Amino acid sequence: MKKVSVLFLVAAMLLSLVACSGGTSSSGDSSGDASTGSSNGGDTVRIGVTMPLTGSQSAIGNRQLAGIQLAVDMQNEKGGIASLGGAQVELVVADTQSDTNIAVTEAERLITSEGICALMGTYSSAAAAASAPIAEKYGIPYMITNATADEILQNGYEYTFRANVCNGLDAIDMVAYIQELNDTFDADIHNIAIVYENSDWGYGMSVGISNEIAENYADQFSVVMNEGYEPDIADFSAIVNQIRSSDVDLIIPMNYLNDALLFVQTLADYQVDIPVLAHSGGYTVPEFLQNAGSNANYLLTFSSWDPSVLQFKSEEAVEINEKYKAEYSDGVDMDTYAANGWLGGVVMLNAIERAASTDPEAIKDAILATDLGPDSYECTLHPFEGIKFGETCxxxxxxxxxxxxxLQVIDGQFELIGPSSMVPLEESEIVFPIPSWSER
Structure with a gap:
């Protein structure tokens, strides 16, 4: 099987050989223009990827890399980059070790020493924000995969792009969805508690939601609690007790996996009968459902993607997921992070095809010119109206x-309940109001 884990094993075995230079292992040899990263072998297009393959974020990082690798393998199986005479695409992979500082040094190493023409990565918002200035410094097109913090793209960067969702657009849609719950179910939600990991993603999302409410819903909602915490918190009891004493109608948490598991466990321990509308993060990975058990039931969450979307997509989308399951994940469906990796990969490959060049400036210009519709190959998995890079938020x-x-967790599985453009709320399988703990 073409499993990406083989690459990771090789990378781990070679790690000690490059430790003296501060780098991690990568696929391919170290060749190319050390100053611009624009030189590629005549038969190969080299794209750098920085991703957390070890450390606390490794489970998600490995799946996201698998999604990128799937996009590249499918391109190569179709004949490579046609405009470059069928050149094959090679990923040059560096492990950030779930460390922002390493993400920066590895991005620079790939650009200056590995002859890459473009860069992709690196899951977390903190790592992406720190890496983007390196891409800008060297003039290398950088396709962010996943990292959703608005601040990354609020610096007037020329070479840094994001195809997937962002905090600002999600904040707008989340508050609108709360209003929709009130309108459809007479939910009487007014007082909101936000609990966020104090990271670029968590803090940025809390600001986005608070600002959207203040600017457009001040007469309907109030943020009565906006509590940040340091990652890998040992105990949520104080925060949960604050929620219980704050007349809260809805909880919006932003947590990565370990904290998400502990948060819902604490809510269960204290029998908190308040609906939860999470923002992606640790709530949308398979490990959350596997480890949270019944504590996850009835939780609502926004997500970039989920296999439940496939029922509304083409047969080609189903086939992409089946290929991923068969060759990259031991039979496990794509999740939001693998799908975002694939999305970033195919958008980058589309630009290189149109650029007909491995020159970073030409690739950057091609990305800027991207204007794809909902029926394009690049939108095969995602329910987007299209892909076009511009100004927003x-x-x-x-x-x-x-x-x-x-999504909502029902009987231990994610069920698609929105947006209304796909599933009208009144026709969805949503369970609302949320049953109290004594009724479950």
């Missing part, structure tokens, strides 16, 4: 058509 080079889906 104070950002530049953000896909203006990116949109999240809404």
């Amino acid at each position: 104070g950002m530049t080079n953000q896909n203006i058509y990116a949109k999240s889906i809404i």
